[in-house]
Amino acid sequence: KAGVTQTPRYLIKTRGQQVTLSCSPISGHRSVSWYQQTPGQGLQFLFEYFSETQRNKGNFPGRFSGRQFSNSRSEMNVSTLELGDSALYLCASSLFPRQGSGGELFFGEGSRLTVL
Amino acid sequence: QQQVKQSPQSLIVQKGGISIINCAYENTAFDYFPWYQQFPGKGPALLIAIRPDVSEKKEGRFTISFNKSAKQFSLHIMDSQPGDSATYFCAATLSGGYQKVTFGTGTKLQVIP
Numbered sequence: 001k002a003g004v005t006q007t008p009r010y011l012i013k014t015r016g017q018q019v020t021l022s023c024s025p026i027s028g029h030r031s032v033s034w035y036q037q038t039p040g041q042g043l044q045f046l047f048e049y050f051s052e053t054q055r056n057k058g059n060f061p062g063r064f065s066g067r068q069f070s071n072s073r074s075e076m077n078v079s080t081l082e083l084g085d086s087a088l089y090l091c092a093s094s095l096f097p098r099q100g101s102g103g104e105l106f107f108g109e110g111s112r113l114t115v116l
Numbered sequence: 117q118q119q120v121k122q123s124p125q126s127l128i129v130q131k132g133g134i135s136i137i138n139c140a141y142e143n144t145a146f147d148y149f150p151w152y153q154q155f156p157g158k159g160p161a162l163l164i165a166i167r168p169d170v171s172e173k174k175e176g177r178f179t180i181s182f183n184k185s186a187k188q189f190s191l192h193i194m195d196s197q198p199g200d201s202a203t204y205f206c207a208a209t210l211s212g213g214y215q216k217v218t219f220g221t222g223t224k225l226q227v228i229p
Contacts, residue, residue: 004159033216042221043160043205056216090159104150105217107159 002026004108006091012114018079021111025072025093032074033105034066037088046089049074078113086115120208122220129227135193137223139206142187146208150217151180151191154203163204164191196227 005024013019025032033048033056045058049068066076072093078085089112092105121140129135139149148167152160166173166180166189173180179192193200206220 035219043219045216045218048216058216092159104162104165105152105160107152107161109157109159 004091004093004106006089006108006111008111009109010112010114012116013081014116015081015083017081018077019081019113020075020077021089021091021113023074023076023091023093023108025074025091026106029093029095029106030072031094032068032072033092033094034074034076035090035092036060037090037110038086043090046076081115083115086113088112120206120218120220122206122223124223125221126224127226129193129196129225131196131198131227131229133196133227135191135196135200135225135227137191137204137206137225138188139190139220140186140188141208143208143210144187145210146218148209149180149182149189150207150209151178152205152207152219154205154222160205193225196225198227198229201225201227 004026007022031050034046035043036046037043046060047054047066048056052068063079068074088110090107090110092107094105123138150165151163153163154160164175164178164180166182168184171182177194182189203222203224205222207217209217
């Protein structure tokens with residue numbers, strides 16, 4: 001069974017540009033969530049999608065947005081990039097509703113964004 | 117109230133020793149407490165998890181101890197090995213079925229031979 005796939009793995013942008021990151025969840029997983037990982041802040045929740053609907057959103061500015069397609073694939077977009085947006089962006093998929101132990105998140109390897 | 121506080125930030129343990137990482141939370145609505153392990157260049161992966169109605173859970177060399185009254189939980193790695201060197205994140209999930217997970221800030225563990 002293929003894992004969570006994120007593309008691109010690495011990208012470099014300049015301030016003011018925008019970026020779109022893609023995530024393909026594990027087959028059968030309908031919940032997709034996004035996290036920002038930085039050395040100082042750890043893993044910060046961005047948002048979660050299920051059946052093309054955003055169910056939860058973290059405390060990030062409106063420049064961060066996302067969407068989910070009917071095949072459960074998801075994209076996130078960051079507009080007007082700032083230096084502080086440099087981070088590893090992780091996508092995770094999971095089964096829903098939570099079953100058994102409570103809902104394991106399966107993470108991809110992330111997209112590392114560098115903003116210059 | 118949504119925070120999960122994790123300590124220490126980094127930890128160096130000799131091979132064969134016990135690694136202990138501690139976490140504390142405030143929100144009593146959290147109902148699921150997983151630990152994730154992350155190796156460099158990889159995404160986090162679930163290591164072990166516990167619910168608040170259980171005080172301890174053991175899986176191989178990994179044990180979670182849970183103190184509901186103190187709102188604290190910890191990960192113990194017995195007989196630590198160099199292959200355990202990774203960053204460990206404690207986490208908590210709210211009841212209600214949504215997959216919003218609150219993570220601790222992580223502990224970088226180094227096990228030296």
